[in-house]
Amino acid sequence: MQYLNVTEAGELSEAYWKVNLVQRLNTSVASSPYFNMFLVAQVKAHDKGFLSMEIDIESMLENRGDIHHLFPKNYLIKNGIVQAQYNQIANYAFIQQEINIKIKDSLPAHYMTEVIGQCNTKKPVYGGIIEQDRLAENLKKNCIPDGFESMEIGDYQDFLQRRRELMAEKIHQYYDSL
Template identity: 40%
Template sequence: MQVINSPFFNVFLAAQIYEGDNALFSNGTKVGYLITLMGDVHHIFPKQYLRKNGYNEKIQYNQIANFTYLDTQVNKEILDDAPNVYFKNAVESCENSSALYGNITDIATLKQNMEGNCIPMDVVNMDYTNYPDFLIARRKLMAKKIKKYYEHL
């Protein structure tokens, strides 16, 4: 099943749209906007990176908890880097008041952006060995967002 057809992922996206969340690494580009413009669905742990490290089955790398919406240009900049590379680069960039990916230039906004996208903060230290733990942590964050959305219906 393609992720864009997954009812579970679509409910998560509905919750993000309801809360007005920005796309990952973006300040002002809403998830809903990227959906209507066909933004990119990004593997937080990139597919090729996982495959290179032994996660060869589609069911392993195409987990709903491994997906997020990104601006196409940001997706191209990340390429197949490990999360502990590109998230650490984003943090270091914000510490220097500049933007490496997207347009976030300060730590507080980056942290808020990661929370809105249900990305656990310790992803900055994660590599493929942490992938199962990442999925568990992100599923819990996604479930909280969906629950909050459901309670407001």
């Protein structure tokens, strides 16, 4: 046990969680062990998929749920973003197929405006979330940074950095829960 404590103190300092892990999440490799650890943290927390009210990440992993580009790939390509940037794991979220199909190539500012609107009208368009507090919880559990609902191309790099930080914090919380 002493060996574990010494190793943790040396290897898993605050600098690891706040800097090193965030940098390791800066990758386009979907099979990254860091992305997989993020998904494990979501499974342990029983998180629902992005914009999903019912289906959790574990079910999506078991049944091959869709991986959604939060900033759509085609939008990023049209704006000169290269593959290594548009396929960043910080741009991925597990999502129900029917929600992914409806979003298609819409910008976050467009589809999130509609999602927020469905909380006012109580008529779901994207998923079943029709309450503002449930939407806020879903975005938090999926590590979506504040302000995402109004982001455009100029916000993309900042979005990636902020999301990596949130993902690293979720992994850290998971590790501390073990």
